[in-house]
Structures are given as C-alpha cells and as structure tokens.
Amino acid sequence: xxxxxxxxxxxxxxxxxxSGYELKKEVEDGMYSHFIDASYGSIYPALTQMNAEGLxxxxxxxxxxxxxxxxxxxTEEGRAALAKSLAVIPAKDKFKSEFLFEMLLQxxxxxxxxxxxxxxxxADLLEDLGRIEQMKKQECNCEDAGSKFxxxxxxxxxxxxxxxxxxxxxxxxxxxxxxxx
Amino acid sequence: xxxxxxxxxxxxxxxxxxSGYELKKEVEDGMYSHFIDASYGSIYPALTQMNAEGLxxxxxxxxxxxxxxxxxxxTEEGRAALAKSLAVIPAKDKFKSEFLFEMLLQxxxxxxxxxxxxxxxxADLLEDLGRIEQMKKQECNCEDAGSKFxxxxxxxxxxxxxxxxxxxxxxxxxxxxxxxx
DNA sequence: TGATGCATGTAATCCGTTACATGATTCA
DNA sequence: TGAATCATGTAACGGATTACATGCATCA
Numbered sequence: 200x201x202x203x204x205x206x207x208x209x210x211x212x213x214x215x216x217x218s219g220y221e222l223k224k225e226v227e228d229g230m231y232s233h234f235i236d237a238s239y240g241s242i243y244p245a246l247t248q249m250n251a252e253g254l255x256x257x258x259x260x261x262x263x264x265x266x267x268x269x270x271x272x273x274t275e276e277g278r279a280a281l282a283k284s285l286a287v288i289p290a291k292d293k294f295k296s297e298f299l300f301e302m303l304l305q306x307x308x309x310x311x312x313x314x315x316x317x318x319x320x321x322a323d324l325l326e327d328l329g330r331i332e333q334m335k336k337q338e339c340n341c342e343d344a345g346s347k348f349x350x351x352x353x354x355x356x357x358x359x360x361x362x363x364x365x366x367x368x369x370x371x372x373x374x375x376x377x378x379x380x
Numbered sequence: 381x382x383x384x385x386x387x388x389x390x391x392x393x394x395x396x397x398x399s400g401y402e403l404k405k406e407v408e409d410g411m412y413s414h415f416i417d418a419s420y421g422s423i424y425p426a427l428t429q430m431n432a433e434g435l436x437x438x439x440x441x442x443x444x445x446x447x448x449x450x451x452x453x454x455t456e457e458g459r460a461a462l463a464k465s466l467a468v469i470p471a472k473d474k475f476k477s478e479f480l481f482e483m484l485l486q487x488x489x490x491x492x493x494x495x496x497x498x499x500x501x502x503a504d505l506l507e508d509l510g511r512i513e514q515m516k517k518q519e520c521n522c523e524d525a526g527s528k529f530x531x532x533x534x535x536x537x538x539x540x541x542x543x544x545x546x547x548x549x550x551x552x553x554x555x556x557x558x559x560x561x
Numbered sequence: 562t563g564a565t566g567c568a569t570g571t572a573a574t575c576c577g578t579t580a581c582a583t584g585a586t587t588c589a
Numbered sequence: 590t591g592a593a594t595c596a597t598g599t600a601a602c603g604g605a606t607t608a609c610a611t612g613c614a615t616c617a
Binding site: 384419420421447 | 576578579580584585587
C-alpha cells in the first residue's frame with residue numbers, strides 16, 4: 200500500500216477535518232509543503248472515492264459570501280486504513296533537482312543565466328525556511344513531537360543548503376569570469 | 381522544454397559517450413544519483429528516438445565475454461538541443477519523503493516500527509554520503525567546477541540530515557517510552 | 562474592471578515505472 | 590546450480606498533473 204494521495208489525505212484528516220480545498224492549501228504552504236505534492240485533480244477524486252468506501256464522512260457547510268464547502272472527516276475505518284498504510288517501512292526519499300543538474304552542466308549556460316538560476320534557488324530555499332519558522336511560531340501544531348521533529352528536520356536541511364549556496368556564490372562568479380576571458 | 385529523460389541523457393552524454401546500460405548506472409550510483417531518477421524503460425526509447433532525430437550517433441561495440449553494447453555519442457545538434465533545454469530557469473526542487481510523513485503521524489505506529497524507519501533513513505543517508513565521498517576521491521570527474529559544486533551541495537545537505545537525525549534519536553525514543561506508559 | 566481567493570470537479574494527457582522477454586558469462 | 594552482472598528492448602499500467610469548466614465575492 201504505502202504512500203499515495205489517499206494516505207496523504209487520511210493523514211491530514213487524522214489531525215483535523217477539512218475540505219479538499221483546505222487539504223490542498225495545507226500541502227501547499229503548511230506543514231507538508233516541503234516534502235509532499237498534490238493537486239486538485241488528484242485530491243478531489245480521492246476524497247469522493249474514500250467517502251464511498253466509508254473511510255471518510257462528508258458534511259456540507261454553508262458560508263456567507265463564499266461557496267459552500269464539503270468538510271470531510273476520517274472514520275474509524277479510515278484510521279485503520281491509515282495505520283495499515285503506515286505499517287510499511289517508508290520508501291527512500293526522492294529528491295529531484297533541475298538546479299543541480301544545470302549547475303553540473305555550467306559549460307552550456309551563460310554567466311547571466313547561472314546567476315539568475317542561483318538567485319532563484321536561493322529565494323526558493325529562503326521561502327521554505329520562512330514558512331517553517333512561521334509554523335514554529337504558531338502554537339497550534341507544535342504540541343506534538345512529530346511536528347517538532349519534521350519542522351526541525353526541514354529547517355536543518357534547508358539551512359545547510361542556504362549556507363552552502365551563500366558560501367559558494369562568490370567562487371562560482373569568479374570562475375565564470377575567468378572562463379569568459 | 382526543461383528537464384526530462386531526454387535532457388538527462390544529453391547531459392550525461394555531453395561529458396562522455398555511453399550505452400543505455402551505462403547511463404542507467406551513472407544515474408543510479410554516479411554523480412547524478414541523489415537528485416535524479418531514470419529507468420531502462422525510459423532511457424532506451426529516448427536514446428532510439430534521439431538517434432533517429434540526429435541528436436545522437438550510435439556505434440556497436442563488441443566485447444569479449446559480454447553482450448555487444450550500443451555506444452551513443454552526442455552530435456552538434458544534440459548539444460544545441462541540450463543548451464536550449466538548459467536555457468530555461470530550473471523548476472523548484474522536489475523533495476518527497478515518506479519518512480517525514482510517517483514521523484508526523486507517529487501516533488499511528490509502534491515504537492519498534494519507528495525505530496526501524498529511523499534506522500533505515502539513517503542508513504540511506506549514510507549510503508548517499510558514502511557515494512559522494514568516493515566520487516570526491518576519484519580524480520576523474522572532479523576537474524570541473526560544476527561537479528565540485530554539486531558534490532559539495534549534496535554533502536552539506538545530507539550531512540545536516542544525518543546530524544539532525546542522530547541528535548534527535550534519543551529524544552524520540554524517550555517520548556515513545558513515555559507514551560507507552 | 563480585472564485580478565485574486567474561495568470552492569468543486571472532470572477529462573485528456575503525459576511521463577515514467579514495472580513487469581516481461583531474452584541470453585551469455587562469471588563467481589560462489 | 591543458482592545468483593549476480595552485463596546488455597537491450599517492449600507493452601501494459603499507474604499515478605498524477607494540466608487544462609478546462611463554472612461561479613460568486615472582494616479588493617485595488
């Protein structure tokens with residue numbers, strides 16, 4: 200079984216009930232943002248399906264000035280399914296970086312393009328770091344050991360990347376300079 | 381255009397000619413291993429296709445005691461296509477971690493299972509680090525600035541993850557202990 | 562008035578993996 | 590003798606993304 204969109208939804212819903220839209224937001228800029236992806240096109244069908252299977256319940260919530268939302272909650276069967284999925288030893292982390300690939304192939308790109316790529320990478324890393332710091336400040340999620348651990352892990356790794364990038368930046372610029380002569 | 385299997389093959393072949401089998405190996409345990417994935421099922425068709433398009437040339441090489449291999453080499457057109465793909469600012473890094481997801485949902489797993497998951501994560505990280513150290517020792521690839529940068533980046537990030545894991549391990553065990561009481 | 566956020570959903574498409582098929586050689 | 594390495598390839602399948610479709614409210 201292992202990890203897929205279904206397990207992801209069950210996992211988030213085990214903390215709190217939510218709509219499909221809210222789940223997407225959580226994955227996009229919440230606790231899960233830096234190690235998981237999911238789009239509407241996968242979330243909505245998964246919720247409908249799991250509701251039909253009895254792993255979730257739905258309730259329509261009216262909102263003033265906003266469209267109604269379908270709030271999903273996990274059932275006991277859902278919790279059991281989640282536990283079963285988590286009982287598998289997790290697969291190895293997957294890290295995909297077009298940035299590193301491009302850095303490896305420096306010879307094919309201009310100094311200017313490289314600068315822009317590095318700046319973007321730097322900005323992306325800082326953005327992720329900022330999001331983690333914000334979540335650490337909020338008291339809501341930080342009660343449990345799991346959240347603390349995951350936030351700390353992300354922070355360590357991102358910080359290391361930022362530090363490395365900042366330390367190497369001058370060196371890379373120099374080398375490109377020399378190559379241009 | 382951006383990054384896909386085609387670009388990946390062109391990129392590796394820009395350093396040295398290789399067979400499909402060798403490309404897979406390079407992606408599996410070489411320089412690219414910790415930030416890129418590719419299987420035979422995607423590599424072989426890509427090579428055939430790009431050869432037909434004139435981005436690559438092939439040559440059959442006989443080997444004693446081993447099957448013949450098809451050695452591919454990049455053409456001028458291939459280099460141009462590669463440069464074009466690299467001219468796009470790289471997409472944001474994608475990091476997927478079932479491990480972190482499982483840590484977040486600690487409450488659903490046993491102390492024993494968690495220990496095994498952490499040990500596996502630790503071993504995976506050390507394996508990647510070991511591969512990087514080995515590549516640093518070899519003189520063959522370390523000439524260019526790109527390789528140095530990429531190896532250093534990987535080393536920094538992986539080292540940070542290992543350190544964090546080792547520092548947090550006792551704390552996590554204690555908490556699971558308390559929870560079991 | 563035009564962009565952005567809230568909100569749900571479907572269909573086409575892509576991109577790749579997994580499994581299958583084949584076969585020789587070497588090492589334990 | 591059985592597993593592992595070298596070596597190439599195809600077909601079925603899966604899993605998710607992208608784009609499309611719709612619509613109201615708010616803010617600049």
